[in-house]
Amino acid sequence: MNVKYLFFALMLIISDAAIAQKHTISETFKVRGVCDMCKERIETTALDHKAKTAVWEAGTQLLTISFDSTKTSAAQIGKAIANAGHDNEKAKSADDSYKKLPDCCRYSRSDNEADAHALHGITGVVLEESIKGKLTPLSNATINNIHADEQFTTDSSGVFHFETKLPAQIVVSYVGFKSDTITVNSSEMLSITLKNSVNSDLTEVIVTSRTPSSYVSTLSVLNKLNLGVGELTKAACCNLSESFETSPSVDVSYSDAVTGVKQIQLLGLSGNYTQLLTENTPEIKGFASHYGMTYVPGPWLEGIQLTKGVGSVVNGYESIAGQINIEEKKPDNSEKLFVNTYANTMGRLEANINTAHKLNDKWSVGLLAHGNYSDRKVDDNNDGFKDLPTGSQWNIINRWKYVDNNGWIIQLALKAMQDKRYAGQTNFDRFKDIGTTNAYGVGIDAEQYSFTSKIGYIFPQHKYKSIGLILSANRYTNNAYYGLSNYVGKQSTVYGNLIYQSIIGNTNHKFKTGLSFSNENYNENFNTLIFKRNEIVPGAFLNILMTYPISLQHWQV
Template sequence: MKTILIGLMAFALAYPFNSSAQKLLGLVVEKDKQSKDQPLAGANVRWLGTSQGTTTRDNGVFLLDRVEGADRLVISFVGYISDTIKITDQTNIKVELKSEVQLQEIVVQGWKPSTYNNALSEMNLIEMNEKELFKAACCNLSESFETNPSVDVTFTDAITGTRQIQMLGLSGPNTMISLENMPGVRGLASSQGIQFIPGTWINSIQVTKGVGSVINGYESIAGQINVELKKLQESDKLFINGYVNSSARSELNLVHTAHASKKWATTFLLHSSIRPLEMDQNHDGFLDFPKGKQVNFINRWVYNSCNGWLGQVAFKYLTDNKQGGQLGYDPEQDKFSTNRYGFEINTNRYEVTGKIGYQFSGKPYKSFGLQLNALQHNHDSYFGFNVHNANEQSFYSNFIYQSIIGSTFHKFKTGLSFLYDNFTESLSSANTTFANRNFDRTEIVPGAFVEYSYDDTKKFSMIAGARVDQHNLFGTFFVPRLHLKYKPTETMVLRASAGRGIRVANIILENPGFLASARQMVLSNLQSNHAYGFRPDDAWNFGFNFLQEFTLDYRSGAFSVDYFFTDFKNQAVVDWDKNPQQINFFGLTGKSFSHSLQAQLDYQLIRRLDVRLAYRWVDVETDYLNGRLLRPLVPRDRAFINLAYKTKNNWMFDYTVQRIGSQRIPTTSSNPSEYQLKSYSDPYILMNAQVTKNFGARWSAYVGAENFTNFKLSNPIVSASQPFGPYFDTSMVWGPVFGRMWYVGFRYRVK
């Protein structure tokens, strides 16, 4: 019990302070055959007579806002007997649920998918827990969505291994990626950043489709991905993960948690990876992946004064080095020469984050918190003769106060934010093909926000928010957002959302593929004297979601449909079609929009066999310099199947198959015939599979394969034999550049 209480205390310390009202902490368990407590993940917890509730995490822990006037807590789970607990002044509780016995002693066990649409949220929120992440190797955040149909991950080019997400058919920077509700992947990290978050550090991922909360800033357009790292209560005392794959990539991850005193505790997170060997599976003379190494470290300290004050500080360090290009490339002999084509990308990042909050005694609805973040990001790179160097110094603060208006039916959050970004950036040519260009800028953005929420505790709830930010370069930003939820029945949810998003595009790092090519950068229809000459991207997003939970043959399931429309009022458009020897950036003069429609079904087909089916269709169009065209290299549709089966003796089998639809390829019609590509790609199939075996409570091992069908592009690089010629282009990638990849790994933990 002492361990449980320590874990519960740590949960409160590590929880994001933008929702840090006075909480009730709890643990929901069931008894196993040896009468030992086992955590019950996915149990529903809510205040009786209200719609205020939550679900338990993988370790059975929940954290729930207290509701004024509510003193009875209902804990339920499909296949278990519900329990109602009287709550007085407790700060933490432990609840044991017992299995129901029905149909002549057949035990109906509860079920919750490892990825699910959170019916309690006003927003269209997809929750991914640790079980979902363990379905694949998940070496970093970019590989954490292989079993999720809502997020696509694509390669930006054929040689650097850089990945970028797509949501609602829009490229990654249109989606805000935060770390524990603080700035995560933005600025100079927008290119490589999703590869800098190790998968084994991640406790859960929340994917919000459509505009997010105004509390987190003005940059979310297509959605928000919030990554929760291992918390003290989620972390084992020691966790070690090792991994190696058939492309000679190996890595080691370590998480260690210790309690320094009754008030202080700390977590160490360490990641190291290396890929030392050259590999060319498609025989084009270029490495499929760059050689490289990475070291990543976080040390987090949390503090609880036991009188209302909570605090947290974390120190982070990253170094990442990549080298690739043609086989045999040696920088000491070949750099900035025509002997062999090569590139290097070197990143160093230093970061400090802090949170402090206070909970008012006797007023569970009232609290305030302050979030702080400071970082230095250094990025140095070259691609052949193209040299791109950039540095960023950033500071962020966000003060949040929350309380009620009259009663807990009406709540509000308000606060002030401040963002400082200083960029020094240059693009030059080592052989003076083009003149040096500098894109230095300093952004200073103070802001204020307010968010009102209403919940009648039965059927209807809403969140309405707005923020005003004063940008020193681009003037005033006004960003309103609205989320509505209606529950016609206990198992049906209807949601609607609308809102605005604004972001300053970092056009070079967001489109790194052109650097590894002969394309020359052209800027036209300039709109300002700042930030590459363009005003910020400005878009409105509208969305609708239908969610129906059901029980069929005594097993639970969920079916959802959502539609989103994104309409850009301004955009720094990247045009790959005007001239295949150029990349044209211009200020939007016409229309640019995205339609996205997705249907998804989750169901436990038979006991311990989970099935996820999904289909998505997108229509993304922009008025380019040659007229309105489909956005290139975006699949028109995607079909998805994921099967997960677990045996009684702890074998786990996971299988994912996807059909990726046709994609428009930028025109190369003016190239010589041998360097021309077809206008559209062919649909193709991708299969991934993994087998995991748990050996008791501490050890587990897994083996898997990515791209099981061994599908790969036969000629992913245009003019690969002439890398210093005018037609060389590595950016026309619409599928895998490498074939089947095997991997093995292990996990070891001490609780």
């Protein structure tokens, strides 16, 4: 398979098929909640009801969403969130939905709990504003109390009165005017004016907020640093190994001065003691771990979770100094079309194309493509060796995602990569000098192909309970020469992980348990020596998190 030509063909197809994104708006409104479980429920519900992005902050109680105004609205999304049990400025949750929430998610439904169940008399008047600005009482205007499922009409003076619990949401409607929803928080007299459209100048208000580019979750017992896109853009990173240059938590150093390969250090220990995960799947390990961080282009990154010290055993036991999990862009919330190019004076050329398309309400597909090329021999320190390796790399991911309203989530990813790099003395000619003592040279020709699938099910009536299955297969080959030495390495990996998550009593106490399996086959040829090994590691794990008012305790096996 010639990945180079496939890459250029895909670039042409994507460029011709790209359609500019339209009708996308953002809105922020208050949604009541308490914990991380509330956050997951609120954001998932918004995304399930056609929101493109959804971010809820527990501290401010604000939900920021973006959506296609031709397919949905903030009111519809707010109503869906209310049906999930969370009061918000767009809709109030029914009592039955609220009572289905776990105990730890029971937020206060009133600023004064003593008044939460008291009835308050609501009196108001509905007026019509004419084109000339004259106010006239409207009789027979309809007032609908949403949560009590009651309907009232105004009298000949435009006045209405009823009793209800606060806060309440009422819908005011009248023939010839657009219905509107009003949130009533007190029993003060209401004056509602229905304006003629000629007098209305304000058509849209967009309120947005910005989440921190990096933060440590105060609700997690692990020392986990979350790096978002905002933090990654501070560094002109071309790949994952260069993404930590602005982060004080991770040290980045060269592990090989000839090939320019970098490694990370956590807690003073080299990268061998740090577990690298790609969306909770151990892809960068074994032979691929030496160069694997250069195989993840920067524009593909959606976020990085960095845990210092012992990490969770749910996704493997290799975390000693820390755990780094990278999140790549998903097809359901990635850019419709993103094109990025880069060039520098040292002869490096790079291009990236990200594209995504929503096939229907459930399926979405995305493509991430990367290519770089460098053929200039740079020797600024005049030591006779290249300062940077030359060569090329082509990298492609095809992603599919399925989400429905019944709790099923499926993700599929196909990846292909080819990396060729040449280093050594500047006068080394790889076409003539291989196997000779004319000059020292290094050549690396690596290929990697992988498939990953994730199947998850969230129980609709118990959002805190879920089961997931991760399956992946990976094939990595490296044909290389180092001076007079030749090396061929082949690695085949099959990985599976079954995870069940639930609570103990309430969501203050959670657990994850499951089974894992890993089969890694290694075959190495170094000159005339042959090394073979097969590592089969079945396993079982149990991770328990107990949360108490003054302390957090964490056990895992």
